[in-house]
Amino acid sequence: MAITLLPEFENKIETAITHYPVSKRSASLPLLHLWQEEFGHISDEAIDWIAAKLDLQPINILELVTFYPMFRRQPFGKHHIRICRTLSCALGGSYETHACFKKATGAEGDDHGPVSSPDGKYTIEFVECLASCGTAPVVMMNDDFYEDVNESKIQELLQKYQ
Amino acid sequence: MAAPQRRLIFKHIDAPGYTNDIDCYIKHGGYDDLKKSITMEPTAIKDEVKKSQLRGRGGAGFSCGMKWSFIDAKKVTKPIYLICNADESEPGTFKDRQIIHKDPHQLIEGMIISCFANSVKLAYLYIRGEFPEGAKILERAIEEARAKNFIGKNILGTGYELEIYIHRGAGAYICGEETGLIESLEGKRAYPRIKPPYFPAVLGLYMCPTIVNNVETLCNVKHVINMGGEAFAKIGTPNNTGTRVLCVSGDVNKPGYYEFECGSLTMGELINDVCGGIRNGRKLKAVIPGGSSAKVLRAGEKFKLKQKGADGAMVDKEITLEDIPVDFDSFAAVGTMAGSGGVIVMDDSRDMVECLANISEFYAHESCGQCTPCREGSLWMKKITHRMAHGQARKEDSALLKNVADNIAGRTICAFGEACSWPVQSFLAKFPEEFQAKANKDEELVLGK
Numbered sequence: 001m002a003i004t005l006l007p008e009f010e011n012k013i014e015t016a017i018t019h020y021p022v023s024k025r026s027a028s029l030p031l032l033h034l035w036q037e038e039f040g041h042i043s044d045e046a047i048d049w050i051a052a053k054l055d056l057q058p059i060n061i062l063e064l065v066t067f068y069p070m071f072r073r074q075p076f077g078k079h080h081i082r083i084c085r086t087l088s089c090a091l092g093g094s095y096e097t098h099a100c101f102k103k104a105t106g107a108e109g110d111d112h113g114p115v116s117s118p119d120g121k122y123t124i125e126f127v128e129c130l131a132s133c134g135t136a137p138v139v140m141m142n143d144d145f146y147e148d149v150n151e152s153k154i155q156e157l158l159q160k161y162q
Numbered sequence: 163m164a165a166p167q168r169r170l171i172f173k174h175i176d177a178p179g180y181t182n183d184i185d186c187y188i189k190h191g192g193y194d195d196l197k198k199s200i201t202m203e204p205t206a207i208k209d210e211v212k213k214s215q216l217r218g219r220g221g222a223g224f225s226c227g228m229k230w231s232f233i234d235a236k237k238v239t240k241p242i243y244l245i246c247n248a249d250e251s252e253p254g255t256f257k258d259r260q261i262i263h264k265d266p267h268q269l270i271e272g273m274i275i276s277c278f279a280n281s282v283k284l285a286y287l288y289i290r291g292e293f294p295e296g297a298k299i300l301e302r303a304i305e306e307a308r309a310k311n312f313i314g315k316n317i318l319g320t321g322y323e324l325e326i327y328i329h330r331g332a333g334a335y336i337c338g339e340e341t342g343l344i345e346s347l348e349g350k351r352a353y354p355r356i357k358p359p360y361f362p363a364v365l366g367l368y369m370c371p372t373i374v375n376n377v378e379t380l381c382n383v384k385h386v387i388n389m390g391g392e393a394f395a396k397i398g399t400p401n402n403t404g405t406r407v408l409c410v411s412g413d414v415n416k417p418g419y420y421e422f423e424c425g426s427l428t429m430g431e432l433i434n435d436v437c438g439g440i441r442n443g444r445k446l447k448a449v450i451p452g453g454s455s456a457k458v459l460r461a462g463e464k465f466k467l468k469q470k471g472a473d474g475a476m477v478d479k480e481i482t483l484e485d486i487p488v489d490f491d492s493f494a495a496v497g498t499m500a501g502s503g504g505v506i507v508m509d510d511s512r513d514m515v516e517c518l519a520n521i522s523e524f525y526a527h528e529s530c531g532q533c534t535p536c537r538e539g540s541l542w543m544k545k546i547t548h549r550m551a552h553g554q555a556r557k558e559d560s561a562l563l564k565n566v567a568d569n570i571a572g573r574t575i576c577a578f579g580e581a582c583s584w585p586v587q588s589f590l591a592k593f594p595e596e597f598q599a600k601a602n603k604d605e606e607l608v609l610g611k
Contacts, residue, residue, distance in 0.1 A: 019327040021284070022368050025349035029332055033291070060349075067351040067530075068332035070291045082292075086253045087454060087520045088411035088506055128335065128524050129253040129454075130292055133411035133504065134418045143294040 003045055009038055013053065024054045028064055032071055041072045069127070077116045077123035079161045082140040083149075085112065086129040092136030093150055098126055100151050104158060122158075164431035165422065168397070170405045171381045172421045175264045182299060184306035187267035193312055195387045199275045200320050204235065207279035211383060213391025215403040220247055220338070220376030221453065221502045222577075223490045226383070232363035233371045235281035240370040244282040245347065246273055248289040248296075248377050249331050249338040252453035253524060254504025257407040257419055258377040262289070262296040266303040270326070272380035274312060275387055277324050280373055284325050288343055291332040300328050335528035339576050340374040342530065353532045354576035378407060398424030402489035406503055408432060413509035415441045422488065429459075430484025433507060444509035448592070449483060451493055452501020454521050455581035457588035459483050465496040498588070514593040515600055518585060519547035525582035533574040539566050540582045547586075555600035563597075564590050 005013075012034055020026035031050045036042055042065050051058040065071045083089075083098045101124050102108070105117035112126040132138045135147035141161050149157070174180045174190060187193070199207055212227030233242055246269070250258035261269055269287075277285050289297050304326055307313045315323045334352050336342045341360055342352035344367050359365060366372025375383075382404055386394045395403045402424040411417045415438030422432075433439065433446065440446050446461040464480050471477040486492050493500040508517060526544035531537045546563050549555060556562075567583035567590075590597060 019329075023348060026329075026347060028349035029330065029346070033330055033332070054349075063351055064332075064349075068291070068334050069527075070333035085520075086524050087450075087517060088254055090520050091412050091506075091508070091512070091517075127292070127333070128527055129251055131250045131256045131259050131290070133254050133256050133506070134409060136411060136417075140292065145295065 003049060009034070017054075025056060025060070027054060028056070028061060029068070032061070032064060032068075036071060041075050043073075072114070076114065078121050079123070080140075080142055081122055081124045082127045082130070083124070084128070084130040084132075084136070084138045085126040086133075088133035089129075089136040089138060092148075094137035096151060097137045097139065097149055097154070098124070100154050101158075104154055121162075164428075164435040165426040167421055167436075168405050168423045168426070169421045170385055170397075171261065171268070171378060171407055172265075172419065174268075175260055180264070182264055182266055182303070184267055184303065184310065187265070187271075188310075192267050193271055193307075193310070195384050196271050196274055196278075196312060197318065199278055199387050200318055200322065204279045204281060207275065207387065210391035211279070211386055214382075214386040214394035215391075215401060216379065216382050216386060216394070217402070217404075217490060218376055219378035219382070219407075219503070221252065221455075221499075223500060226375065226379055229363070229375075230280060230373060232361070233280060233373065238371055241284065242280055242282050243367045243370055243372040244273070244277050244280060244285040245340075245343065245367065245372060245374045246285070246287040246377060246380055247338065247340065247343060247374050248287055248293075249335075249343060250293075250377070251290055251335045251338055252455065252502045252504055253521070254409060254411055254450060254453045254506045255502040256409045256411075257503065259293065259296065260419060261377055261381060262293065263299060266300050267307070268381050268384060269377055270300075270303050270307050271312075272382070272384040273326060274307075274317075274324060276373070276375065276380055276383050277326075278322060279383075282373070283323055284327075286327055286329045286347060286367075288329050288331060288337065288347060290337070291330050294330075297328050297330050304328070334530070335524075336530040336576075336578060339578065342576065343374060344372065351530070353530055354578070356575045398426070399487075399489060402491055406488065406500070408488065408503050408505055410437050410505045410507065412505075412507040413441050413444065413512070414507050415439055425487045425489035425492070427488055428484060429486045429488060430482075432488060432505065433484070437507075440507070440509045442509070442511075444511055446483075446507065447510040447512055448508045448514065448517075450504075450506040450508075450585075451486075451488075452499045453504040454506065454524065455499075455584055456493075456501045457498040457584050458592055459486075459496070459498060460592040463592070467492060467495050513551070514589055514596045515547065516551045518589040519544070519551040521585045522547045522582070525578075525585075529578065529582065533579065535570045535573045536579045536582065539570040542566050543582065543586050550597065550600045553600075553603070555597075555603075557601045559601055560590060560594065560597040 016030040047061045105122045107115045107117045109115040114125040116123045139149040216226040217223045337352045341355035346352040362372040469479045522544045526540045529540040567586040571583040
């Protein structure tokens with residue numbers, strides 16, 4: 001397995017591990033987050049590498065990737081759009097927002113899970129409560145958070161995230 | 163008219179010119195309570211918290227002083243850990259996000275005081291994965307606090323040492339359950355542990371005594387020290403002390419977060435006076451008072467509540483939904499819970515079957531899958547409510563749904579079993595005609611008329 005990692009990335013990994021003096025295994029989630037931020041998804045190589053780094057078996061890492069919804073095994077579009085689906089946002093019109101994002105980007109599929117636009121620019125995903133129910137519907141564009149995202153704001157957001 | 167807000171935790175939040183850096187916090191008296199606490203005996207701090215009668219703000223409303231009293235630092239030989247539960251994900255709740263983004267040092271200060279009181283040297287702040295910006299803000303806040311010697315070795319020259327690290331979750335609601343959170347922090351799937359024997363106070367993180375407190379609870383500890391436990395206990399009503407941050411969402415004109423003394427206003431005042439009433443000129447239909455797991459209340463319903471009569475004796479009074487005082491005990495008395503303070507309001511145009519289908523989809527997605535009744539049941543409740551909401555209801559569906567829900571609650575390792583079945587049981591009990599109408603399509607109800 002030939003993975004070359006940038007020294008800054010390896011430093012981040014080493015620092016994260018120091019936060020868990022009692023058990024290296026605790027660093028599993030932080031390492032998965034760091035890996036996904038760096039490479040976009042969790043590949044087979046990632047699982048093997050992280051497991052080896054933490055003296056674990058690959059299954060100990062794979063079972064986390066399949067359990068925690070934020071980790072993904074496949075590459076996503078350049079921009080990840082998360083729309084809150086849960087009750088308060090639904091009362092505020094998040095199903096319309098979700099449909100509108102899909103229509104505007106050409107992403108197809110009835111699934112609430114991730115669907116990508118044909119040009120690979122956007123991956124749209126219905127997610128559960130994002131904890132900002134008073135400003136429904138809420139949307140995350142990558143790591144950025146937007147409130148009251150109704151249909152009129154969608155074009156503006158897509159323009160901003162090219 | 164409703165009593166005015168009493169902003170204790172949210173005092174500086176959204177105040178003009180208030181920023182989330184340490185200089186601004188210190189300028190407003192920040193970390194003075196830490197300086198005061200660190201000269202006190204840890205047991206004296208614990209006594210103040212006990213006297214304050216502070217109850218946990220995460221959902222269960224358990225006494226904070228009691229939780230802390232389970233661990234006696236003098237007798238314990240293992241390290242003691244403290245974890246701040248910032249995995250805010252109960253639908254309808256959005257208070258922790260505000261504290262973390264806008265006043266992070268209040269939380270950090272509360273956390274350091276709580277750690278000192280419980281002889282904790284290593285603490286974690288478990289923040290949900292969907293708060294990447296919040297995690298960065300907290301990391302910066304911790305670095306700022308370390309630079310001022312509030313965290314690290316020999317804190318303020320007292321010899322006390324403490325490290326706090328941020329740990330990010332990754333999108334699983336079950337991590338808000340304290341033993342699931344602990345498993346997650348150990349680098350495993352967040353499968354809740356069975357109690358007994360795995361009470362966090364005895365066998366918590368790394369099988370050591372562990373305290374898990376909610377963000378708002380830890381902020382409150384700072385204010386308990388500031389004013390003293392007895393003074394804190396005078397805020398609110400007996401057994402429901404302090405303030406409560408209420409997050410109101412759904413069909414009201416002014417959704418948002420508001421902070422009141424516990425029990426100082428009624429549900430009707432909250433909805434009509436504070437939140438400007440129901441939007442679009444509609445009428446109130448239903449309220450979920452404490453996060454989506456809390457049992458729904460129906461407008462027009464009558465409840466029995468023990469209240470003080472004119473002669474001072476406790477008498478049973480018949481009250482409406484609008485009359486319910488917003489506090490822990492009153493909500494429990496009317497058969498629901500104050501939970502996390504997340505109030506979701508629904509107007510008379512809402513289809514209760516659709517609302518329940520939405521909630522059931524949430525729980526089906528979030529069941530950790532460890533216990534069969536919950537793993538299978540939550541999925542069936544989603545399937546049945548969805549077919550009912552989409553014109554494919556069967557005659558027996560209401561009864562079937564109730565049967566599934568009744569076989570989950572009380573039969574699982576953690577309280578998720580109750581959390582997913584209470585909405586189903588209560589929606590069915592409170593709005594039976596809407597569910598029945600779905601089965602008898604020719605009787606379809608016309609909503610909002």
